[in-house]
Amino acid sequence: MKNPRIRFERDRTVWIASGKVELGQGINTALAQIAAEELDVAFERVRIVPPSTAHSPDEGYTSGSMSIQEGGKGIREACVQARAALLAHAAELLGAPVGELAVDDGTIKAKNGNSVTYWECAAEAGEVPPAAAGAKPSAPTKVVGKSAPRIDLPGKVAGKPAYVHDMALPGMLFARIVRPSRPFATLTSLPEGKPEGAILVRDGSFVGVLAEREELAIAAAAKLRAKAVWKETPVPEDFHGWLRDNVTQRSVLKEVKGAPPAGRSIKASYKKPFIAHASIGPSCAIARLKDGQLEVWTHSQGIFGLRHELSVVLGMKLEDIVVSHAEGAGCYGHNGADDVALDAALLARAANGRPVKLQWTREDEFAWEPYGPAMALDLEAQLDASGSIVSWKHELWSNGHTNRPGRSPKPSLIAARHLEKPFEFSPAIDPALPPEGAGRNAIPLYDFPDLQVVKHYVRETPRRASSLRALGAYGNVFAIESFMNELAAAAGTDPVEFRLKHLKDPRGRAVLEALKPDWQSRVKKENQGHGIGFARYKNIGAYCAVLAEVEAGEVLRVKRLVVAADVGLAINPDGAANQLEGGAIQATSWTLKEEGRVGAVSWEDYPILRFSEVPAVEVRLVKSDAPSLGAGEAAQGPTAAAIANALHDALGVRVRDLPLTPERIVKAME
Amino acid sequence: MTELEVNGQRRSVSAGPDTPLLYVLRNDLGLVGSRFGCGTGQCGACFVIVEGKALPSCDTPLWSVAGKKVTTVEGLAKGGELHPVQKALLAEQAAQCGYCISGIAVAAAAFLSSNKNPSEKEVRDALDRNLCRCGAHNRVVRAVLRAAKEMQA
Numbered sequence: 001m002k003n004p005r006i007r008f009e010r011d012r013t014v015w016i017a018s019g020k021v022e023l024g025q026g027i028n029t030a031l032a033q034i035a036a037e038e039l040d041v042a043f044e045r046v047r048i049v050p051p052s053t054a055h056s057p058d059e060g061y062t063s064g065s066m067s068i069q070e071g072g073k074g075i076r077e078a079c080v081q082a083r084a085a086l087l088a089h090a091a092e093l094l095g096a097p098v099g100e101l102a103v104d105d106g107t108i109k110a111k112n113g114n115s116v117t118y119w120e121c122a123a124e125a126g127e128v129p130p131a132a133a134g135a136k137p138s139a140p141t142k143v144v145g146k147s148a149p150r151i152d153l154p155g156k157v158a159g160k161p162a163y164v165h166d167m168a169l170p171g172m173l174f175a176r177i178v179r180p181s182r183p184f185a186t187l188t189s190l191p192e193g194k195p196e197g198a199i200l201v202r203d204g205s206f207v208g209v210l211a212e213r214e215e216l217a218i219a220a221a222a223k224l225r226a227k228a229v230w231k232e233t234p235v236p237e238d239f240h241g242w243l244r245d246n247v248t249q250r251s252v253l254k255e256v257k258g259a260p261p262a263g264r265s266i267k268a269s270y271k272k273p274f275i276a277h278a279s280i281g282p283s284c285a286i287a288r289l290k291d292g293q294l295e296v297w298t299h300s301q302g303i304f305g306l307r308h309e310l311s312v313v314l315g316m317k318l319e320d321i322v323v324s325h326a327e328g329a330g331c332y333g334h335n336g337a338d339d340v341a342l343d344a345a346l347l348a349r350a351a352n353g354r355p356v357k358l359q360w361t362r363e364d365e366f367a368w369e370p371y372g373p374a375m376a377l378d379l380e381a382q383l384d385a386s387g388s389i390v391s392w393k394h395e396l397w398s399n400g401h402t403n404r405p406g407r408s409p410k411p412s413l414i415a416a417r418h419l420e421k422p423f424e425f426s427p428a429i430d431p432a433l434p435p436e437g438a439g440r441n442a443i444p445l446y447d448f449p450d451l452q453v454v455k456h457y458v459r460e461t462p463r464r465a466s467s468l469r470a471l472g473a474y475g476n477v478f479a480i481e482s483f484m485n486e487l488a489a490a491a492g493t494d495p496v497e498f499r500l501k502h503l504k505d506p507r508g509r510a511v512l513e514a515l516k517p518d519w520q521s522r523v524k525k526e527n528q529g530h531g532i533g534f535a536r537y538k539n540i541g542a543y544c545a546v547l548a549e550v551e552a553g554e555v556l557r558v559k560r561l562v563v564a565a566d567v568g569l570a571i572n573p574d575g576a577a578n579q580l581e582g583g584a585i586q587a588t589s590w591t592l593k594e595e596g597r598v599g600a601v602s603w604e605d606y607p608i609l610r611f612s613e614v615p616a617v618e619v620r621l622v623k624s625d626a627p628s629l630g631a632g633e634a635a636q637g638p639t640a641a642a643i644a645n646a647l648h649d650a651l652g653v654r655v656r657d658l659p660l661t662p663e664r665i666v667k668a669m670e
Numbered sequence: 671m672t673e674l675e676v677n678g679q680r681r682s683v684s685a686g687p688d689t690p691l692l693y694v695l696r697n698d699l700g701l702v703g704s705r706f707g708c709g710t711g712q713c714g715a716c717f718v719i720v721e722g723k724a725l726p727s728c729d730t731p732l733w734s735v736a737g738k739k740v741t742t743v744e745g746l747a748k749g750g751e752l753h754p755v756q757k758a759l760l761a762e763q764a765a766q767c768g769y770c771i772s773g774i775a776v777a778a779a780a781f782l783s784s785n786k787n788p789s790e791k792e793v794r795d796a797l798d799r800n801l802c803r804c805g806a807h808n809r810v811v812r813a814v815l816r817a818a819k820e821m822q823a
Contacts, residue, residue, distance in 0.1 A: 024767025024804055149763060156768030157756045157775060159703020159743030166702040174697075214697055215689045218709075280707050280715055280803050281769045329705075330767030330804045362708040574763055578806070582766050585805030603712040603801065611797040614807040 001085050001125035005057065005078040006035075007049075008122035012106070014041055016078075017049045019059025020071035021301060022152065023331035025632055026575045027067045029150045033571055034072050037144040038079035038136070040103035041118070048151075052324035053307050061302040061404060063333070063467060064435060065541055065630025068571055072628065083136065089125035090116050147574030152327075164297050164326035165284045169355040172286070174214040175347045176221035177358065178207040181367040181601045183463055184230040187418075191227040195220035201350045204420035205230075208347045210356060221361075235462045235598045240271050240376040243397040248459040253433060254443045258391065258450030263384040266490055268483055270379070270656040272475035274371040274596030275468055276606055281329025282365035283336030287344035290353035294321045298341040299328025305406025306338050310345055313416045313423065332586070334466040336360055336369040338405050342413040363601040368414055371596045372468025373399040373428070373461070375438065375475040379483045382450075387491030389502055391450035394442055396476065399458050400428030401437030403466035414464070428465045430457050435538040441473035441637060444480050445536050446502040463598055470636040473537060474587065475658075477637020478644065481533040482656065485645045495645065499534060507566050507622075508536055511545040514564035514620055518547050524649075527552045528559075531645025533638035537630075542567040543622075544634035546584060548615075548642035552650045556660050558588050558615040558643055563635055565619070568626040577619040579631040584617055585609065587639035593659050672736050676701070677745025687733035692716045694732055695742060703743035703772045707801070714800030717773040717780075718742050724780040724799075743772035746779050755779045758817035759810065766804030774800045778814045788818055 007015040016035045022028045032046040039046075049055070059070055087108060091098045096110035103109075106118040156162050178190075187205035194200060198211040198220035207224065211217035236242035285298035294316060300306045303323040311318050328337055344358040360368075375398040382391040403412045403426070410426035417425045430437040439455045468474075488498035496512060496519050503509055512534055522530045529552070534545040543566040551557045561584050570576040589609035600606045640658065647665070648654050655668045672683045676699060685694050690709070695701040695718070704727050707715030711729035718727045719741040727742075746753035752760075755778045765771045774797060781788070781796040788796070793814045794807075802810070 024769070026766065147763075149760070150765075153760055153763065153765055153768060153771075156765060156771055157759050158747065158752065159701070159772040159775075161702050162768065163705070165706060166696075168697075168700075213685070214693045215686065278803055279767075279769070280713055280801055281705060282707070327767075329769035332803070359706060362710070362712075578763065578766060578809070581808070582805030585807060586803065602710060603708060608801060608803065609807075611800065611802075611807050611811065612791075612794040614794075614805075617808055 001082065001122050002127050003078060003082045005075065006082045008119045010119065012119055013045050013047050014039060015047045015049050016075060017056050018051055018071060019057040019074060020062045020067040021051055021325045022327050023062060023301065024329070025579060026150050026572070027071065028152060029148055030068060030571045030575055031071055031075055032151060033143045033148050034075050035079050037141055038076050039083050039106070041106040043143050043148050045106065050325050051303060052322060053303050054322045054324070058304045061305065063301050065537065065633045068628045068630055072571065080136065085125045085127065086118050086121050089121050093121070144571050145569065145573070147572055163281065163328055164286060164299055165281060165359065167286055167297060167326060169286065169288070172355045172357055173210045173212065173351055174217040175208055175210050175344065175356050175358040176217045176361065177343050177364060178209070178221050178224045178228060179364060179368060180230045180232070181363055182599055183233045183235060185233050186231045188229040188231050191224060195224060199350060201347050203346060204422060205418040206346060206415045208343065210347060210351060239274070239374045239462065242462065243374065243376050243458050246458050246460055247397065247456040249457045251455050251457070253439045253453040253455055254451060256449070256451040263382045263390060264490065265380065265382050266487060267378070267380045268486060268656055270377040270479035270482065272375040272478065272658050274374045274463060274465070275590050275594050276366060276371050276596050277332045277335040277369055277468060278606060278608055279329045279331065279335055282360040282362055283340035283369070284328065284357070284359045285341040285344040286355055286357045287341065287348035288353070288355040289345065289348040289351070292320055294345060296321070296323045296341050296345055297326040298323070299326060299331060299337040300341060301331060301334065301337070302404060302406065305404060306341055309405035309411050309413055310342060313342060313411050313413060314345060332469040333372065334370050334402070334404050336365055339368065339414045342415050346415055366600045366602070366606060368464065370403055370464040370466030373401060373438070373465040375472065377475060377479040379479055381483065381487055383487060383491055387493055389448050389487060392444065392448040393452045394480065395454045395456065396438060396442055397456040397458060398438035398472065399461045399465040400430035401467050401471040402431060403428035403464070427459045427461055434540055436472060438472040440471045440538055441476045441535055443539060445505060445508055445539055447504050448502065469583070470633040473535065473633065474590070474636045474640060477533065477535040478640040478658065481535070481638065481641030482644050485531065485648065486654065496532060505536070507543050508534065510622055511543045511564040511566055514622055515545050515547045515562060518562050527650055529646040529649030531642045531647070531649055533641030533645065535637045537634040542629040542631055542634035544580070544638050546635060546638040546642040548639065548646040550643060550646040550650055552647060552665070555662050556592060556647055556665060557613065558592065560616045561588070561639065563617060563619045564622060565631065565634055566622040566624050567631045567634070568624050568629045570621055571628055573621060576621060576631040580619050580635050581617045583632055583635040584639045585614055587636040588615060588643065591640045591643050591659055593661070595659055672732050674735050674737065675739045677741055683732065685732055687731065689732045691718065691727040691730040691732055691735055691740070695727060701742050701744050705769055705772060714777060715770050715773040717776040717800070719776055719780045722780065722783065724777045743776050746775060753779055754817040754820045755782065755814060758813040758820065761816065762809045762813040764809035764813040765806050770800060770802045774802070774810055778817065782814070782818055782821060786818065786822060790815060
């Protein structure tokens with residue numbers, strides 16, 4: 001049987017080629033569950049082949065919480081087809097009709113007791129099964145819907161090699177790059193002479209070093225960096241004002257003309273800063289250029305898009321480049337994985353065929369990873385005499401939310417614009433509806449009779465910007481759900497009831513209802529408060545409502561979060577819960593602490609939530625057999641709004657400018 | 671040459687004395703479980719136990735551990751059996767990307783060796799030098815409390 005996606009090995013394992021990559025979200029475990037289910041083999045027998053442009057299906061990017069939907073679908077189809085082909089062949093071998101065969105852990109059994117295994121059949125089975133041969137009878141699932149343990153954790157917990165950072169190839173050189181910590185146009189000067197114990201590589205303003213030992217590369221790069229002079233590019237002090245002044249394109253995302261608005265008008269403006277991915281492991285890649293063939297290993301979300309862009313920048317043919325995925329530290333969107341790959345490839349040109357491992361430093365990562373863009377938002381609504389919203393307007397200003405390689409005609413990788421023969425910089429673009437970028441979740445799920453949603457896209461960017469988990473949904477939902485509370489207060493209505501009053505979608509109502517017992521039994525104490533937030537991610541993804549309980553002392557502390565979600569059929573309920581909980585905790589960190597200032601180089605400059613600050617989190621999955629929906633990006637927006645609303649409940653102060661730091665809270669109280 | 675004891679074995683290393691221990695472990699001794707995170711001791715991904723205390727190996731020069739006993743995440747297991755903390759981390763599925771988890775396992779093992787019956791708050795405070803970005807904190811805390819119980823049994 002020749003199925004490019006499935007391989008049966010002698011040790012009775014099944015190898016599945018995935019087009020989606022493991023980002024730390026546990027996707028390989030969920031995909032293995034789908035394969036085990038469809039093939040009728042034990043989950044423990046399934047292995048997922050790390051994707052490579054050399055042998056994997058091109059499923060685009062692993063992003064947008066689409067891996068179960070897209071990747072799962074492809075694997076499911078391949079497995080269904082393989083199972084049918086194997087059964088058709090087994091029917092011949094066993095002399096029994098396909099309809100009378102049963103499969104148990106890869107062993108195909110006939111009624112007369114004869115049997116044959118997948119592994120025995122695989123080589124001889126036909127490529128395409130006869131129509132409808134061996135269609136799997138519907139039965140309760142055995143593997144899907146159960147919380148299978150993560151297949152990668154035993155190795156990681158034991159400290160085994162697991163990441164691209166841990167790969168070692170024979171003859172490998174260690175590399176570091178030399179870049180300043182602020183945006184720059186060109187390198188003005190570099191210290192003269194050869195760095196000690198290292199090879200200097202320079203192409204225009206792109207500079208790096210290669211050494212036999214890692215500590216020598218680190219020392220050489222540090223020395224060069226200390227003395228290099230760069231022509232910096234200016235960065236505006238007030239990003240949000242700057243965005244409003246530099247609009248490239250205005251577009252109306254949705255307009256519903258209702259009755260002429262009558263009633264009380266209420267307005268509010270909100271802000272979201274640049275936010276870093278801030279993965280614990282800085283980006284890392286290995287590249288080898290030998291005999292005109294380039295091999296690259298990196299933790300990219302899109303190996304095919306990266307290969308395309310490498311071919312453009314390096315002037316090589318696509319077929320001369322292989323990009324393979326190797327895991328990195330947690331990926332929450334478009335981080336430095338693609339840029340580090342080009343950097344490594346450029347350095348590999350000076351390595352005489354030897355592999356080069358480039359590790360970005362923490363400083364490189366904070367300075368050069370693409371941040372989730374800053375956003376400014378203006379909301380306006382009219383309330384009628386009965387306290388209902390009769391008109392709603394949402395305007396936002398933002399850079400584009402995607403600058404991924406392969407998505408623009410010009411290269412977007414950092415080093416491309418620093419070369420001796422530079423490529424023009426390709427600014428972030430913003431995808432259209434759905435799923436949108438800056439405008440993601442800008443259209444409220446509520447039913448308003450009069451509605452206008454407007455996006456102001458700003459092409460120029462003072463700092464690199466691209467996709468961060470949830471994209472525009474984090475800022476939009478924070479604004480919408482904060483504003484809903486402001487309106488509920490103006491209408492004198494309970495905020496949960498106020499939302500339900502404007503929401504018809506039954507699944508949306510169900511996740512809000514799931515929080516009602518906690519909401520209604522809340523006890524008001526001094527300086528403590530409760531708040532809720534709600535959204536359906538992308539308006540087509542998972543439903544999520546969050547209840548936050550906060551305590552406002554010297555700093556704002558989130559004590560507890562309850563996350564209610566409908567993700568459709570959860571392939572792995574514990575995996576889905578882990579993603580929702582992790583998303584809510586990360587969003588708590590964004591909301592309380594994070595602001596990406598240009599020039600940040602360390603965890604001191606960019607603090608994130610620590611163990612002692614993390615709230616208790618309870619995840620409630622609403623039971624559903626509806627099609628599966630990704631869980632990793634559903635909680636961020638609702639969490640931000642729930643915290644801001646709880647802060648208001650605690651102190652009576654409305655903070656519309658993220659993050660909710662003590663300074664901003666004090667300023668809002670004045 | 672610098673002599674030290676890593677995971678119970680005497681090792682002799684030719685790296686320069688100022689080389690951070692992290693690169694000696696990863697590149698000379700093939701022990702890659704200590705991960706690089708920041709290089710300045712701010713994140714905990716590279717923690718190792720030196721004479722009973724959890725330290726960032728990225729910020730620990732080789733000379734300072736000469737003749738000392740170093741335990742890395744690879745050395746937590748005994749006789750082929752994972753440390754109770756590692757077992758508990760698996761039981762609680764306490765990770766997402768797992769990049770920070772080996773440093774956390776080391777910090778937790780060092781902590782539990784001197785605090786047999788910690789409260790949840792004490793566990794959280796003890797792990798405050800370890801950063802996790804995926805949001806697996808609460809699972810990790812449950813795992814450490816579980817391990818404490820199992821170590822007492």
